[in-house]
Amino acid sequence: MKKIVFIVGSLRKNSFNKSLAENAAAIIKDRAEVSFLSYSELPYMNQDIEFPAPEAVKKVREEVMSADGIWIFSPEYNFNIPGVLKNLLDWLSRPLIENDSERISAVTGLPVTLSGAGGRSGAANAKKRLSELAVFMKMKHMEGEEVSISLTPEEFASDILYLDSDRKRKLEDQTERFLRFIEA
Ligand SMILES: Cc1cc2nc3c(=O)[nH]c(=O)nc-3n(C[C@H](O)[C@H](O)[C@H](O)COP(=O)(O)O)c2cc1C
Structure with a gap:
């Protein structure tokens, strides 16, 4: 699988983004194994501690x-991606082996799709x-429409994501295309 x-x-x-991800997982059901990456324990990127890589x-x-x-x-966050995510991606971007001339990282050639709320x-x-x-x-970014949700004042007030039929359809569409994309 x-x-x-x-x-x-x-x-x-x-x-809200976690909630969106949980909705995507519910659409995938048992058609793929889904896991949520836990990365809050990562140290800040610091080249002094890069090799050997810290356990986290x-x-x-x-x-x-x-x-x-x-x-x-x-x-x-401020027209950009959150710092915690950038820190994770900085760690993932680096070569697995020190001085590797091909600079192969954990994500080289890996299919990726993006969504945001x-x-x-x-x-x-x-x-x-x-x-x-x-x-x-050097990831393989899937082409085509990606879910982008403008949260409403009601959602901000309740702290609950609401997927109307249009949002749900778009999430289903991205899910189906990504399942096919990773099969290819
Ligand atoms: C430091 C910070 C900066 C933000 N900057 C933006 C922004 O530039 N654009 C935007 O649409 N929302 C911005 N927001 C609001 C977030 O979109 C909102 O808090 C959202 O709920 C965060 O996503 P989450 O619910 O998945 O945590 C910002 C929030 C924080 C904490």
């Missing part, structure tokens, strides 16, 4: 390398930054 690792760019307990870094790399694809669900822009700027990072990090 194919395996997809979900990466949520927010550490918040009631995160080894763990996230192993989890990601065991996957057939990753799906990143991220909010937008945020304010008025629907985390569009964070998604744009993430798609640039995906190219730079």
Whole structure:
């Protein structure tokens, strides 16, 4: 069975992006194995401690390398991606072996798709930054429409994500296409 690792760019307990990811997992059901990457224990990227990789870094790399694809669900912080997510991606971007001339990382060639929930822009700027990072990090970014949710004042007030039929259809569409993308 194919395996997809979900990466949520927010550490918040009631995160809308986490909730979006849980909805995607419910759509996937048993058609792939889904796991949520736990990365809140990662140290800050610091080249002084890069080799040998700290245990927490080894763990996230192993989890990601065991996957057939990753799906990143991220909010937008100040027109950009959250620092915790950038820190994780910085660790994942680095070569597994010191001085490797091919610079193979845990995510080289790995299929990826992106979604985001945020304010008025629907985390569009964070998604744009993430798609640039995906190219730079030599991942295989799936083409086509990706879910971008502009949270309503009611959602912010209740802290609960509401998937109307349009949002649900878009999430289902991205899910079906990503399942096919990782099969290819
Ligand atoms: C430091 C910070 C900066 C933010 N900047 C933006 C922003 O630039 N654009 C935006 O749409 N929302 C911004 N927000 C609001 C987030 O989109 C909102 O808090 C969202 O619920 C976070 O996602 P989560 O529910 O998955 O944690 C910001 C929030 C924080 C904490």
